[in-house]
Amino acid sequence: MLDPKLLRNDPERVAGKLLIKGYVFDVAKFKAMEERRKALQIDTQELQSIRNQKSKQIGQAKAQGQEIESLKAEMDRLAQDLKDKQQQFDGLQEELNNWLAEMPNIPHESVPAGDSEAQNTVIHTWGEPKSFAFEVKDHVDLGEHLQLLDFESAAKITGSRFTIMQGQLAQLHRALIQFMLDMHTRAHGYTEIYVPYIVNSDSLRGTGNLPKFGEDLFQLKTDSEYYLIPTAEVPVTNMWRDQIASAEQLPIKYVCHSPCFRSEAGSYGRDTRGLIRQHQFEKVELVQLVHPDHSWQAFAELTSHAEAVLQALALPYRSMTLCGGDLGFSSAKTIDLEVWLPAQDTYREISSCSNFLDFQARRMKARWKGHEGKPQLLHTLNGSGLAVGRTLVAILENYQQADGSIEVPKALVNYMHGTTEISI
RNA sequence: GGAGAGUUGGCAGAGUGGUCGAAUGCGGUGGUCUUGAAAACCAUUGACGGUUGAUCCCGUCCGGGGGUUCGAAUCCCUCACUCUCCGCCA
Incomplete structure (x- = not known):
């Protein structure tokens, strides 16, 4: 929520800034x-x-x-x-x-103008896309060739946009989660947290998913208004709803692995093949609640924490500043990390890191208080560190070998109990 | 599923119709004392909103919603949540 005082004092200026996001006030x-x-x-x-x-x-x-x-x-x-x-x-x-x-957050001044993905700007690229001496397969072919990835059974059991993984692929998937959690707790100072995967509507209002984006969510058919979480951001950030933190508690840093459930309404026909866009996927999420003076520094750090995972896995990627039109409802600035997918011959989003400033905090009354003065709103941030399903896609495609087997990235070998290759 | 008890300020915890936004304790802040600190003592200390240059002032808030009343933290209805006991069960 925007500051009502800001709106009253200078509505014209606010209207001008919201136009960058394509919102007419x-x-x-x-x-x-x-x-x-x-x-x-x-x-x-x-x-x-x-x-x-x-x-x-x-x-x-x-x-x-x-x-x-x-x-x-x-x-x-x-x-x-x-x-x-x-x-x-x-x-x-x-x-x-x-x-x-229903009014979106004001984009930060560094956010480029633009009304679609095409106007996002590259900050930097990391790593060299590997050149393959053979025809690359995509992750679906690789997974099905190994007989470890099964979309057909999932479609039978549930429907489209679900999958089943087996054996070493399921294990690799789990290893990724462990690896990411360990890195963020041990090296980056986050507290691991386990949360409910079902939330009430107040929580979704707090993060800005409601009232406007209910159609993206799976709502449960219960007497209470319950929803499956679209991301761990919702339960984790709402930990601090209606709470006042002390200055000593800041910054608050959580890392949370959870499944995410998205209805993907309105994306019919997009990414219908493979693991890229599923109704259910796993994500390791980074969430920070910080002093308002430090949120931009925290934003840079949080983004670097997500990048560290890609670097440790030696996956080539680039980081992009989202333009106004592509920016999420609650976000003041978002940097997407896009991983190289050889089969698609392009970079695809694997992490999205956002600074919401006090927009979410105002909605959920998440505040902090020093020894003197009044309670003030916190700043909230989050980012994927990383989307696990898409990371698995990236590993399959980037680490594929001529015979269709997959080399296990060095960083994951211990998590795979010494397995260095996945093959038939 | 059955029976009962609760939900009050940052925290704990009094308050059953009229100077109650709310005793008291803890915590916070300022001070006295001290070489310094601790302890002790004194004072002060809720949130949100309206108005204001800033105070003053005014309004709202005692889990959410509704009602009774001239007047509600206090009485009634309803919902949510928490706890205890019994039953059942991962």
Whole structure:
């Protein structure tokens, strides 16, 4: 949520910045609503004040045994006025809040203009795409050739966009998770955390997935409004909803492995082949809640932590600054890491690192407080470190050998109990 | 699934219709004392919003929502959550 004060003070400037994200903000309508809100609020509060005074009078009069019926009659009229005003005020306030809840975060000034992926800018590339002396296969062919990857059975059991892994491939998948968790806890100072994979709607509102993006989520058919998590970001960040951290607790750094569930509504026909876009996938997520003065530094660090995984696995990648139009709803700035996929002859997203500033924190009232002064909003950040399924794709394709076997990356050999190659 | 007890400020915990935004303790902050620190003692200390140059001031908030009343932390309804006991079960 944006700061309501910022909107009131300079709506034109906010409107200009939101346009970078492709969001049209009706300033005139906002100003008119704000003016009415202000008038209604002042009126309502004045009536409340009078009511409180009169009530006290009645109490005193009664204590002294005086007649109170005439005072009560006066209160009846007042109460009716108050009720009307209050209803108008509440209604308008709700309307404003709903509007505010649908407004995206303001992009940081360093975010390039643009309305699609094509305008994202390359920050740097790392590693050289390997040249193969044979015709490369994609991960689907490789996995099915090894008889360790099975989309057909998954489609039978559930439907499209699910998969089954077996044997050493399932093991490699699990090894990746262990490897990533170990790196982030041991080398990067994150606390490992295990969380529910089902969340309520308040949590989804906190991170900004609701009210606008409900169609991307799987909702459970229960009496409670429960959803499967689209990412661990939701439960992990919401740990601090309605909480006040002390200055000593900052920065708060969590790493969390979880499955992620996405409906992928609106992406029919895209990436239908293989593991790239699944309804269910595993991710190791990095989440930080930090002092507002340090969030850009934390952002750089968090991004480097995700990159460290790719580097340790010797997977070529590039990092991209997302342009305004490609930027997520809650994010002020996002850097995507894209891994090289030889079979697609292109880079594909494998991690997305974002700084939300106080946008999520305001929605979920996640605050911190020093020894002096008032509680202040935290800044929240997160990034994939990494998307496990896509990392597996990258390893299969980048480490494939002429006979269709897969070399196990050196960093993972210990996690595979010494296995150096996956073959039939 | 059955029976019962709870949910109050950063934390613990009083408060059952009218100066209660709320005793008290802990914690925080400032001070006295001390060479310094600790202890002790004194003072101070909720959040959000409106208004303001800033105070003052005003409003809202005692799990969420609704109701009764001139007036609700306190009474009623409802929902959520927590805990205890019994039953069942990974």
